[in-house]
Amino acid sequence: MHPSNGDLTQRHYTLILISISLATFMTALDGTIVNIALPTISEIFNLPSTTVAWVATAYLLVLTGCVLIFGKMADRIGFKIIFLAGFGVFTAGSFFCGFFPEFFNSFDTLIASRVVQAIGGAMIGAIAPALVAAFFPMKMKGKAMGMVTMFAALGTAAGPILGGVLTQYLSWNWIFYINVPVGIAAILIGSYAIPASPAAQATPSPFDRLGALLVFIGLGSLIYAVSEGSTLGWTDPTIMAALAAAVITLGYLVLHELKMSDPLLDFRLFANRNFLYVNLMLILSYFLFGGVNYLLPFFLELVKGLDPSTSGFVLTALSVAMMVSGLLAGMLINSIGNRKLCITGAIAVSAGYLMFQFFSADSSMLYIVGTLAVVGFGVGLLVSPGTNMAMSMASRDKHGMVSSLINVERYGPMTLGISFISMIFIQAMLTVGTHRHVTESSPANIRIDVLATGFDLVFVAVFIISLAVVALAFLSRDEVHADNLDEETLETAVVGV
Template identity: 30%
Template sequence: MPPPRRPPNKWTVFVVVAVGVFMSTLDGSIVNIALPTIMHDLSVPLSTVEWVMMIYLLTVSSLLLSFGRLSDIRGRRWVYTRGLGAFSAGSLCCALADNAWWLIGSRAFQGVGAAMVMSCTQAIVADAFPESERGKALGTLGAVVASGLMVGPALGGWILHIASWPFIFWINIPIGVATALYANRLLKSGGCDGVRRESFDGWGALLLALCTGALLAAVTHGYDWGYASFPFLSLMALSLLAALGLIFQEGRVRFPLISPSLLRIRLFALPVLAAMILFAGLFTIIFLMPFFLIHPCGFSSRETGLIMVTPFVFLFLFAPVSGALSDRLGSRWLCTTGMVILTAAFVLLSRLEPDFSKLQIAWRMAVSGIGVAMFIAPNNAEVMSAVPSNFMGVAAGTVATVRNLGMVTGIALAGTLFNSVFYSLNGGLPLTVYRPELEPVFMAAFRFAMMSGVAIGGAGILVTFLRGPDRRKRSKC
């Protein structure tokens, strides 16, 4: 008999997973800077080209949890490697697109691959590392996500400077294919290769995709369409009906997408809810700050971009440190402190003045990044440690799904809060062209939105603290 196969080195597994995470995150941000060029080259209006970004987000968010469940059944190696293959094939279709609708459809295909990749990456890392090191590993994975968000706009600008926009997609293909082939060999016959004799709830996956996709589309466009408009109300009704159908479907199948037993695990349910609140708060800041920096402050797009990178720089620097600390201290106090720091950042940002220097603004943005970095890795490590190993894929997919839901909710909430005050103080006139005389009205609306973020942070502090003692900490007592 041949000798048993040695398990792969945990950090080699991490690097293979990190490549997939980096590519998926990068493609969510790199395309944004190319949209004006794509709009010009394909001769389409902004209302059409924005779907190049939107369809990717909707597809990924709608499928994450379902692919997480599939990875628990079919094996994480199977889902991850085929996800990289689908992502690479979608990138090829994007690069060859000669019209907007072909590009949008290709981005949806690419989003399916990205959802497969992102749905099980945390579970693969959690499988590879012992529980005592998961915080450090997941914190470092958080730094990879931050680097993808930081590098995307800069790399996209550089590619557009030396080549055309299809090269943004061409570069994915060799990296994605090579990583898929190596990961398929590296992860074979390991803990990521387990197969379970359970059926996959296809109808539940379809209903979940309809529910999530319709909700995200409605929330994202609610302000533009109007919250009493037919498209908004129709999408919300579709989301509600799909949710009711999903509840009925999950109650009648033997193997549901989300086992009810998971929702009864306090250290799964409350950290997941807290993560959604955190990302809603963070993206309230991310959405509104560029308007403040460009309009009242008068900074250039380049200066604004550099300032907006600040939270992600500190997320990149502090996430591994926070993760390593959580391996020793647990998640409850680190995550609660992170929420407190994010809430303090809202207070600091609400006191900004248009004549503040870039440094005065940047260090306040850094505070928000530190708060998020202190929260994410301990929270994710606790979620992955709280669930049974056979549900790690669902847990990882759930964490990724609520992250995207929080982002979209934060953007929608920020727009609603800002515009409600701006309209009421400005006689119902929209912010289409900024004029210096609008500064007092703009700042009143901006400060209201930022102070409302304090309420978001307060809710996050409460939910985070209520999780109680960590499972790992209690097991040592």
């Protein structure tokens, strides 16, 4: 059985939250800190940018492919074991990334070390939301989830800044070494504070190995295809083979899991329409946010004419606003409820994307920063209660599974969003450029007009899709499974299935 909330003191809750926040911060930081050092790594190892990009791609492939597997394992053998082991693997992998490539003068060792780091990242990423759902009482869940969202935004914002400083003033190795002391601290804190929880299932059936293999191959193939498709070309045989593998394996995964008594991913959860609506809302939110976050630097640098450092500084408005709204959402969840916050956040996001329609070369920086702040504020206000809703609808024996599912819904859709937005943008520019007979020798102002038109069409598409997020937020309902209720709230809560 899970330990009761009565076994934990306020000190334990605080330390558990610190451990979870450090995990969220580290995984978010590592998603953005590496990119800034890729040009330096490319120069040191004398490799083209397409090859060096595998430092980021390999991490994403393994992380996405493994997160569901570790979520299910945690449901079976306990959260503490997976969480602390994940921190150990992630910390060791971070040290390997910084040390081995230079020691052996080998780029291959960096890729291998990133794989180790990604396995650890999948372990801690899969468990973080589940720890909140499993150990925090209802009255504290909202604040805890808001704090986790804040640290995720902080890690995302700090990555490029910290990566630039470490690379410039120390060396690229330190973008990995920085994780080591944080990881050690998290292991020590977590070992003391997190209760030792045995497996949720007393007599578990054999682990779904085929499902794990299908998840890894299917998600890995999909992420590879969408990550490399724009570089190699969507008709490249490798990309087409990867897409075919993704469709076949993921399709068979659904059929296989529906037959299993103890599936790796229980698709029957989606028979609950409310669970389906909330997860679709999160998927579309991350999908749009990933694509827009990728495209905005191009707008700021190519249309507004900003230098990269100034562009990066402007983009921090997104993360800062997410930090603020994440904390605010945590404070308001208990008094307002998840659904109302999701609706407010979705409307704010859609309003921000509507404001994008007025972006141009003449837009003031105040308007641009304000628009980014509106979008970031809305995303932070939506993600915390949305995650809380999804976790609350699952029984305790499925917390690890749903927690890892939410992580897949973050990494996968953000990658898909980048490819989708990039594809629309390129196609829009080609269509407009061809119609206006624009070439590289055309005057600069005409070429900028074509760029601006491409951005305009993308922003229209983003706004239209954001309306679906608003609709899903209105369709959602606050629903709590009986497993997640405290005794004092059991009689008044709405019990899910």
